[in-house]
Amino acid sequence: MPLRPSSIPGERLAGHALVEALIAQGVDTIFGVPGESFLAVLDGVHEHKGRIRFIACRHEGGAAFMAEAAGKLTGRPGVCLVTRAPGATNASIGLHTAFQDSTPLVLLIGQVASDQRDREAFQEVDYRQMLGPGTLGMAKWVAEVQDADRLPEYLARAFHTAQQGRPGPVVLALPEDMLTTLTAAPVLPRVSPAVAWPSPADLLALQARLEGADRPLVLVGGGGWTVEACAALEHFARTWHLPVACVFRRQDLFDNRDALYAGDVGIGISPALADRVRNADLIIALGPRLGEMTTGGYELLQPPRPHQQLVHIHAGAEELGRVYAADQVIQASMSVAALALQTLRPEDHFAFPWTEWTSAAHADYQRNQQGTAVQPMDMTTVIQLLNRLLPPDTIYTNGAGNYSGWLHRFHRYSALHQGGRTQLAPTSGAMGYGFPAAVAASLLQKERWVVNLAGDGDFLMTGQEMATAMAHGARRLISIVVDNGSYGTIRMHQEREYPGRTSGSDLHNPDFAALARAYGWAAHTAEQTEAVEPALREALRSQQPTLIHLKLPVEVSTSRTTLSNIREAALKRKGTSA
The missing domain is CATH 3.40.50.970 (Thiamin diphosphate (ThDP)-binding fold, Pyr/PP domains)
Structure with missing residues (x-):
């Protein structure tokens, strides 16, 4: 539908309102494959040329992977825009990757017109059924926007949900006729996730566990990390002279050249590091889910109660206690968890019993x-x-x-x-x-x-x-x-x-x-x-x-x-x- 003049201030096509809402969230790049189900959105991108761009990809799987990578790079949700069923099914691989990788992503899917729903119209799919949320699903939230006036509300919620707690993907289905409806709904301001800090009592308990350990090991991973958080992690590790291992494909959370780096815990783990995980008397899991790849098929840390003392720090409350009955669980956002940990200080003249253990861990890494x-x-x-x-x-x-x-x-x-x-x-x-x-x-x-x-x-x-x-x-x-x-x-x-x-x-x-x-x-x-x-x-x-x-x-x-x-x-x- 061509852009129509309106006598109502602020009234424009809902597809244009969607683009304005994305810009308000700081989005300047959309990855996707064009489809006739969202022409009004593409017209909105043209209307705001210079402020936002649409990267036309050659396959929706590639587009979704690009958006997922954007989420990893920026820490804000990457945005992917695809057409209905064939486009959505192609893009679902990127959605699954974002879910397992804890990456913020917003997938926008064109949908059949509202008056054609539930008739198995051309390329019709119920995305809430197909991609429905859950701990073993493919998205944190799946919704369909029926009312153009609520479109900015839905988008703001999508950005909140994608970033809140454990980051992940969100799906919004956009009926074609809704996108061509005129709306005067104002866009909502840029959203930022609320962060959860460890409590003072949790920090004191963790410090007591550290001071009582002989062979501690920090496992670092998960999503939601920031530049400041990684710097704080380095400070915490250096203060306590702790060996740090990064979990599967999270090796850039700690400088691999640092004398405290012990290697990566994932597929093809070095036997020496695997033994170190088994023999540790305190594991501080800072951010990872502790899934199959990180735990060597759940054998390096055996559920439900590993023999190592385990402190599990994770942003998602639903993840804590799901697989492992840890000795201490702390719900904290990765953007602030390490900032809190770096406030911990050992007692004056504290003799670190694990100095040789830490040095040996790095020496093993260098030999590998x-x-x-x-x-x-x-x-x-x-x-x-x-x-x-x-x-x-x-x-x-x-x-x-x-x-x-x-x-x-x-x-x-x-x-x-x-x-x-x-x-x-x-x-x-x-x-x-x-x-x-x-x-x-x-x-x-x-x-x-x-x-x-x-x-x-x-x-x-x-x-x-x-x-x-x-x-x-x-x-x-x-x-x-x-x-x-x-x-x-x-x-x-x-x-x-x-x-x-x-x-x-x-x-x-x-x-x-x-x-x-x-x-x-x-x-x-x-x-x-x-x-x-x-x-x-x-x-x-x-x-x-x-x-x-x-x-x-x-x-x-x-x-x-x-x-x-x-x-x-x-x-x-x-x-x-x-």
Whole structure:
């Protein structure tokens, strides 16, 4: 419906009111794929050109991943706009990732006209049924806006809900006829989440537990962290000389170069760190949900009552006590929890009994940085090359696959207080996440370098977003595609469970460098380790989107190193020797 003049002050199309409400919330970028169900919203973006932009993506899954990455980068809800059923179902993978990763996100879905509801109209879906909220659902809140005059109210609530407590995704369905209705409803002011501070009694009890410990360990993770909170965490850890381990794909919450850093607790955990988690007498879990990946399949910390003394600090009341009966639970927002912890001071002349324990934890981490060279393409050397040539505030992204293990193990992430998020990766284990996340990061923070590490199977799920990067002026963006002609993780498990009987895990791949050039990217191919550095230096010199295609034998990521590490970890869990 064209924009119509109105004699009522402030009256405009509801689609325009929605755009104004987004701008009021500080949104300047919407990711999506255009659809006829929300043309009024797109017209509103045109009306406010210069204040907000719509990034037209090539697939709704890529768009939702970009919005999720925006939520991780900014701490405010990323916004994704898609059309009804096909668009919504495609975008649901990003919704699930935001839910498991505790990332604030608002997904806006076009809906059939109100007078067509409940007739199975063209592309009709009841999103409250499909995406309904719950502790094992895909969204914190799902609603449909029937009244244009209430649209600003719904949007403000969506932004509140996405950020409140444990951050997460929210869904608003927008009937097409509602968006073309005239409304004079004013937009509501920018919302900020209320924060929960630990009580003084909780802090005193935690300090007493610390002073009585011999082998403490801090596990850091979850969503809602800020630059100030990460700096406060460092201060707290340094005051008490505590070893700090970051949970699965949250390695940028603590500087990996710090002498207190103990490594990452997730897939492929080093056996030494796994033993340290088991042998700790006090675990301070600051932010993580303590899910399957962090707990080694619920074996490093055994539910419901782990043998380690456990203090669980989390923003969501519903999470505390859900899996573990901790010795102490503290509901606190991650933006302020560490700020409260840094006020704790040990008694004068307190002798830290865990000094050697902390030093040994970091020494174990440093030893785990040494890899066995594998030729002709040594991925350990590739990651160390990135460490050496890229600036510390570089943003690294990845999806899912064995290739990501090299990045997690050998890259040293900088903490948030040294330039913002430096790790964008899905704890949900979603393939295809890393490349769209890299595109979003490049478009949102153009002054920083962004490096995506992707497997061959992973990249082809969302690689068409190369077109989006070029269309919207991405720069300083490098994608490294690790090509072993296989769904490597699946192949690895097949080799372990059914040796010599692989099926369905082999891939027939294109020439990735030629594909990238077809999109207008610069591209290089490397089959030997020595060829990577010249390609990388050329990418840094040109400052244009560049793809570097690495060719690896399938055995490199499915048996020689990864499989042996997983077998060793499995044996450790079972209490047997390798």
